[in-house]
Amino acid sequence: MRSMSHTLSLQTSGRGLVPITDAVQDWLASVARGRGANGVLTLFCRHTSASLLVQENADPEVLADLDRFFGRLVPDGDALFRHTAEGADDMPAHVRTALTQVHLSIPVVEGKLTLGTWQAIYLFEHRRRPHRREVVLQYLGT
Amino acid sequence: MRSMSHTLSLQTSGRGLVPITDAVQDWLASVARGRGANGVLTLFCRHTSASLLVQENADPEVLADLDRFFGRLVPDGDALFRHTAEGADDMPAHVRTALTQVHLSIPVVEGKLTLGTWQAIYLFEHRRRPHRREVVLQYLGT
Amino acid sequence: MRSMSHTLSLQTSGRGLVPITDAVQDWLASVARGRGANGVLTLFCRHTSASLLVQENADPEVLADLDRFFGRLVPDGDALFRHTAEGADDMPAHVRTALTQVHLSIPVVEGKLTLGTWQAIYLFEHRRRPHRREVVLQYLGT
Numbered sequence: 001m002r003s004m005s006h007t008l009s010l011q012t013s014g015r016g017l018v019p020i021t022d023a024v025q026d027w028l029a030s031v032a033r034g035r036g037a038n039g040v041l042t043l044f045c046r047h048t049s050a051s052l053l054v055q056e057n058a059d060p061e062v063l064a065d066l067d068r069f070f071g072r073l074v075p076d077g078d079a080l081f082r083h084t085a086e087g088a089d090d091m092p093a094h095v096r097t098a099l100t101q102v103h104l105s106i107p108v109v110e111g112k113l114t115l116g117t118w119q120a121i122y123l124f125e126h127r128r129r130p131h132r133r134e135v136v137l138q139y140l141g142t
Numbered sequence: 143m144r145s146m147s148h149t150l151s152l153q154t155s156g157r158g159l160v161p162i163t164d165a166v167q168d169w170l171a172s173v174a175r176g177r178g179a180n181g182v183l184t185l186f187c188r189h190t191s192a193s194l195l196v197q198e199n200a201d202p203e204v205l206a207d208l209d210r211f212f213g214r215l216v217p218d219g220d221a222l223f224r225h226t227a228e229g230a231d232d233m234p235a236h237v238r239t240a241l242t243q244v245h246l247s248i249p250v251v252e253g254k255l256t257l258g259t260w261q262a263i264y265l266f267e268h269r270r271r272p273h274r275r276e277v278v279l280q281y282l283g284t
Numbered sequence: 285m286r287s288m289s290h291t292l293s294l295q296t297s298g299r300g301l302v303p304i305t306d307a308v309q310d311w312l313a314s315v316a317r318g319r320g321a322n323g324v325l326t327l328f329c330r331h332t333s334a335s336l337l338v339q340e341n342a343d344p345e346v347l348a349d350l351d352r353f354f355g356r357l358v359p360d361g362d363a364l365f366r367h368t369a370e371g372a373d374d375m376p377a378h379v380r381t382a383l384t385q386v387h388l389s390i391p392v393v394e395g396k397l398t399l400g401t402w403q404a405i406y407l408f409e410h411r412r413r414p415h416r417r418e419v420v421l422q423y424l425g426t
Contacts (some may be wrong), residue, residue: 020367046400116188249422258330
């Protein structure tokens with residue numbers, strides 16, 4: 001049984017979903033080293049205004065619609081919010097993070113993530129400006 | 143320390159919550175084999191229009207209310223959405239999945255899930271038509 | 285590889301976010317016992333009307349805004365709901381729990397949670413009255 005971790009560092013270009021499946025799989029492959037690896041991969045986003053999401057990998061319009069939905073549900077500059085010192089998109093970014101999540105656990109079977117055919121992993125940037133984001137990857141298993 | 147996995151295959155009958163606690167516990171019992179099993183059970187739904195939820199196991203009206211709430215929050219055929227090729231309920235299904243989650247991690251102590259008295263595990267089908275769904279179960283522990 | 289668990293018992297004072305980072309870290313430190321502990325900490329909230337959240341640790345206004353947002357999104361006494369026997373805030377509490385989550389998985393590297401600089405762990409009480417709540421902590425790792 002092994003425990004291995006790695007921090008993925010990403011530059012976002014503002015609000016929207018950034019695919020990270022390839023980067024995650026590349027790291028997992030380097031850890032699995034061709035052996036039969038069975039266990040769990042945990043991903044953890046170290047921020048309160050960006051989150052993780054498993055979503056469709058086919059039509060980019062799905063990703064745009066997701067962002068549009070959250071933009072309508074939690075409008076920037078909403079008069080409800082009092083925490084406004086960091087900008088009109090800051091508190092909405094915290095809410096969007098709370099409505100999604102900062103962690104993912106994905107079973108690994110024989111060295112591969114058990115993602116479905118249409119699934120991909122995304123970092124969801126909720127701030128309007130580009131940010132540097134860190135996602136911790138942790139593999140625990142054989 | 144052991145790592146064991148199994149894929150649960152389910153037929154849904156359209157939108158709504160399907161209880162899977164018994165199926166999950168049965169598999170866990172077969173893996174625990176009467177020994178003191180301590181670890182974590184990870185569940186992973188391999189879809190982008192169905193999700194996993196821990197919710198009340200007592201009053202079925204709670205499940206109906208949950209579905210009603212999501213139906214109002216993300217209406218089928220919402221003019222906001224551009225990804226409409228797969229039907230009026232497809233993009234809402236993706237959003238509902240994003241608002242809940244596709245993974246669950248539940249500690250296992252002495253061979254049993256640490257669910258609370260009122261908790262049950264559900265697969266949440268978000269499409270209107272019946273679908274075949276897969277949930278990966280992964281036990282990692284002693 | 286070790287598997288250790290503990291149940292954190294908390295008294296809430298009604299709706300709102302209760303910080304639990306210190307209690308979680310204290311338990312982890314007692315388990316890590318000065319050794320290089322690498323693995324995953326799983327938290328599991330054993331209720332259907334309280335949940336877990338990773339959110340900002342700096343400005344308390346963020347927590348108040350989060351609660352205000354959920355209060356507007358899922359109003360107490362909403363006429364949509366039929367499960368009303370346990371009070372006007374009961375079904376909204378179930379929905380708020382579904383929109384956040386009852387489990388968290390956080391990688392542990394060298395004995396420490398990999399939380400970001402601005403992150404803290406909260407129990408989110410969704411009922412108006414005080415409740416006693418249980419959160420299972422499970423450490424799996426070296």
